[in-house]
Amino acid sequence: MDGLLRRGKTILPALKNWFGWCQKQQQCCRFYCDLHARQKCVSQHFQSMNLREDSIASQQTSKPGELTCKSQRLMLLAGLIYPASPGCFHYMPYTVRALEKLIRVIDREMQAIGGQKVNMPALSSAELWRASGRWELMGSELLRLADRHNQEYCLGPTHEEAITDLIASQGHLSYKQLPLLLYQVTRKFRDEPKPRFGLLRGREFYMKDMYTFDTSKEAALQTYALVCNAYGNIFNNLGLRFVKVQAATGSIGGTMSHEFQLPADVGEDRLMMCTGCDFAANEETINPDEKHCPVCKGKLAEYKGIEVGHTFFLGTKYSSVFNATVRTAENKHIPAEMGCYGLGVTRILAASIEVLSTEDAIRWPSLIAPYQVCLIPPKRGSKEEKGAMLLEDLYDCIVEAAPWLKEEIVLDDRTQFTIGKRLKDASKLGYPYVIIGGKKVLDEPSLFEVCNQNTNETLFLTKEAIVNLLSKVQTR
Amino acid sequence: MDGLLRRGKTILPALKNWFGWCQKQQQCCRFYCDLHARQKCVSQHFQSMNLREDSIASQQTSKPGELTCKSQRLMLLAGLIYPASPGCFHYMPYTVRALEKLIRVIDREMQAIGGQKVNMPALSSAELWRASGRWELMGSELLRLADRHNQEYCLGPTHEEAITDLIASQGHLSYKQLPLLLYQVTRKFRDEPKPRFGLLRGREFYMKDMYTFDTSKEAALQTYALVCNAYGNIFNNLGLRFVKVQAATGSIGGTMSHEFQLPADVGEDRLMMCTGCDFAANEETINPDEKHCPVCKGKLAEYKGIEVGHTFFLGTKYSSVFNATVRTAENKHIPAEMGCYGLGVTRILAASIEVLSTEDAIRWPSLIAPYQVCLIPPKRGSKEEKGAMLLEDLYDCIVEAAPWLKEEIVLDDRTQFTIGKRLKDASKLGYPYVIIGGKKVLDEPSLFEVCNQNTNETLFLTKEAIVNLLSKVQTR
Numbered sequence: 036m037d038g039l040l041r042r043g044k045t046i047l048p049a050l051k052n053w054f055g056w057c058q059k060q061q062q063c064c065r066f067y068c069d070l071h072a073r074q075k076c077v078s079q080h081f082q083s084m085n086l087r088e089d090s091i092a093s094q095q096t097s098k099p100g101e102l103t104c105k106s107q108r109l110m111l112l113a114g115l116i117y118p119a120s121p122g123c124f125h126y127m128p129y130t131v132r133a134l135e136k137l138i139r140v141i142d143r144e145m146q147a148i149g150g151q152k153v154n155m156p157a158l159s160s161a162e163l164w165r166a167s168g169r170w171e172l173m174g175s176e177l178l179r180l181a182d183r184h185n186q187e188y189c190l191g192p193t194h195e196e197a198i199t200d201l202i203a204s205q206g207h208l209s210y211k212q213l214p215l216l217l218y219q220v221t222r223k224f225r226d227e228p229k230p231r232f233g234l235l236r237g238r239e240f241y242m243k244d245m246y247t248f249d250t251s252k253e254a255a256l257q258t259y260a261l262v263c264n265a266y267g268n269i270f271n272n273l274g275l276r277f278v279k280v281q282a283a284t285g286s287i288g289g290t291m292s293h294e295f296q297l298p299a300d301v302g303e304d305r306l307m308m309c310t311g312c313d314f315a316a317n318e319e320t321i322n323p324d325e326k327h328c329p330v331c332k333g334k335l336a337e338y339k340g341i342e343v344g345h346t347f348f349l350g351t352k353y354s355s356v357f358n359a360t361v362r363t364a365e366n367k368h369i370p371a372e373m374g375c376y377g378l379g380v381t382r383i384l385a386a387s388i389e390v391l392s393t394e395d396a397i398r399w400p401s402l403i404a405p406y407q408v409c410l411i412p413p414k415r416g417s418k419e420e421k422g423a424m425l426l427e428d429l430y431d432c433i434v435e436a437a438p439w440l441k442e443e444i445v446l447d448d449r450t451q452f453t454i455g456k457r458l459k460d461a462s463k464l465g466y467p468y469v470i471i472g473g474k475k476v477l478d479e480p481s482l483f484e485v486c487n488q489n490t491n492e493t494l495f496l497t498k499e500a501i502v503n504l505l506s507k508v509q510t511r
Numbered sequence: 512m513d514g515l516l517r518r519g520k521t522i523l524p525a526l527k528n529w530f531g532w533c534q535k536q537q538q539c540c541r542f543y544c545d546l547h548a549r550q551k552c553v554s555q556h557f558q559s560m561n562l563r564e565d566s567i568a569s570q571q572t573s574k575p576g577e578l579t580c581k582s583q584r585l586m587l588l589a590g591l592i593y594p595a596s597p598g599c600f601h602y603m604p605y606t607v608r609a610l611e612k613l614i615r616v617i618d619r620e621m622q623a624i625g626g627q628k629v630n631m632p633a634l635s636s637a638e639l640w641r642a643s644g645r646w647e648l649m650g651s652e653l654l655r656l657a658d659r660h661n662q663e664y665c666l667g668p669t670h671e672e673a674i675t676d677l678i679a680s681q682g683h684l685s686y687k688q689l690p691l692l693l694y695q696v697t698r699k700f701r702d703e704p705k706p707r708f709g710l711l712r713g714r715e716f717y718m719k720d721m722y723t724f725d726t727s728k729e730a731a732l733q734t735y736a737l738v739c740n741a742y743g744n745i746f747n748n749l750g751l752r753f754v755k756v757q758a759a760t761g762s763i764g765g766t767m768s769h770e771f772q773l774p775a776d777v778g779e780d781r782l783m784m785c786t787g788c789d790f791a792a793n794e795e796t797i798n799p800d801e802k803h804c805p806v807c808k809g810k811l812a813e814y815k816g817i818e819v820g821h822t823f824f825l826g827t828k829y830s831s832v833f834n835a836t837v838r839t840a841e842n843k844h845i846p847a848e849m850g851c852y853g854l855g856v857t858r859i860l861a862a863s864i865e866v867l868s869t870e871d872a873i874r875w876p877s878l879i880a881p882y883q884v885c886l887i888p889p890k891r892g893s894k895e896e897k898g899a900m901l902l903e904d905l906y907d908c909i910v911e912a913a914p915w916l917k918e919e920i921v922l923d924d925r926t927q928f929t930i931g932k933r934l935k936d937a938s939k940l941g942y943p944y945v946i947i948g949g950k951k952v953l954d955e956p957s958l959f960e961v962c963n964q965n966t967n968e969t970l971f972l973t974k975e976a977i978v979n980l981l982s983k984v985q986t987r
Binding site for chain 2: 132146153179212228
């Protein structure tokens, strides 16, 4: 026990004057509580090691001939991701926080339209893919393997076969249960010929895939509109400008398809958008000689976009192969009319950084920023040093008024560094709010410098004004 | 729009008298809101299709020669899981809800001791496993594959190599940042020779794996104790009786290891527990001729257990191979002292069902039950039929008093069935609370029949008493 406490003392000098959570706990609980308290401290965050622009970070981003883009470079520099193998990344703690928040945003919209969440295995039997004809069709994009009994599998890049087979196994769906909307958020695999752009085009990535089942084409098209509308809500909630364009159906198949694109120069898709009406299409769906909008004959302008969502009206392509049937009100059994709907979850994360960030500082959609607030106390030994106590009091007041921010506030306790140096790091990491105990912290009343990094506004505010401001911050 | 509304009307007769959420919405929002409201209705739940003991469910559980156990049988019968391929299951919506709750319980305890959550790829380069010598050692338990460039990978069953290589890549850890505790909750893969017992021994499963880094053996052992203590908290929070036993280090290696076991007849591990002191060990760590406790010489009794957690003190086994070093207070660079710690997440789910359930009814740890409350209104056409309104009012009052239960209450709207039939289904699925609008619902005041399925108590309670009772239900 002695050693345990001694250790707590050695490693936690920065915490000494901070956050009195543990004072009344008995000694044997000290270490435990200290570890919990340490979670708030930037000095203890795994990523912060990477915040220096040192040789490690620079090497990663400048391998000769390697394609990079802004989000990849910024995420590597900030220590948000680290390459494991081509197209496969370790997600560091800040990224995991953002990812989990994004999944909650998606869950909410999917469940609001009646989506039920399932989880299907990554290992997908070759038999299923042979039945649909895609074992051959997908070529070398499928990662394939055999188990110890020489049974063949692929690692699912998408799950039309699996879900349709699952539905078929349950007997006939009744029309009373339709539309049935099943979705999952799981890791998917695709053996990209050239993985690049960090999380924008990886070989292992998180995708939300939804599959819907209906009794008629008319009903299925209503469901299709419903899911597209939910996708729009998701991007609107994130504050991301998107366009929905007509798209090719590719290896998924079906008779109608749309992509949700975030306009961005680094985007790999070329979009044709009408200057006269709301027609928008992926260039690959348009006759290359066509310069005019097929709807209003207006002029078509070209943009680049990052595809973040893709919807398909499948009809009975898969349901007829796997015999997934629905029972109609007239007691007939017919193949289900299906739709499938993908959202690139990790891709949305990177794409939002791509479109919102500056060249050297990450900006997040507020709703999914890893942390909402960073507190920067005065430098150790500065004449404002005792203002640190006022930041501690501010923290308590914020958490009392807005308990949902408790896990959303970090403290940059690296008080050996100047405020300027720490503010620069905070800018790189993109906390929506940075609150500094600066020159006016010892004024009467105390004034804190508050930077809204998403709007680039800086104000000097009292404690009460800050509490009032942050009470309006939404975290879900 | 007409078709849309007609469709809403056709499919939702059961909802007609239920939950007036959408009444004030404009018509174009009807369908959307109805879908949201339907989420509460058992008739619309994907699993409920499977609740009949029909031929499909029976077939699954009685393939000749297939090993089964209680949790597998019950989970298949209740439609909680569905087999995809040997050792790989589809998790249905109730299971996903329980799984996500369990992950929250685990997250809380891991973060309370300072754990930072990461996420590492499933694809793990052969190079890393060759460096540690485990590419050969793991034999046919590793699922191996090659990509389009003939680079070899395995699907990670565990991530000692990956995390140690990641740490090494970050330069020297400073003693000021230690202990560093990194963990993830991800899907793992193991090519079991005989996958069996449903989620208890699968080939694809969710595992929580934590890796810790310290500067000395003494410090690493303190961290080891800290994580073991957190594991104890998790099982205590779930209300699961567990034993911590000394264990073999197997292919992971290291110099000390413990398993967390849930005593159960179906368990595949044999445990020797002293009747005189708290010594407990996996039989494989004990000389088979030894009949007495090595600590107190007391008698050893044999039990069977399901291994749900496994902890290893690794020392420098991996850190010295991958050159993952820490900088000490004396500015020396030495290999990190490591620990690794696994929890079988989906296995805990199944094991808790295994130990808590009866032969024909699932019982969950309350904290992770998919839903906390099931409301059963009177049968359509019964003389208590109008009591349905009183259950609606009860729902509103519960949600007002305990908003955290809003997503935790389902309505068994299959009013074509008797209360008895629906109560039987509710018993099989194991909602902690079932509330029935039965014979006394039209009494003055109304009395509802409240079954606490975990304690087997049934009481007739007024609305106020129920609200009071449920306000105490914890969901996190």
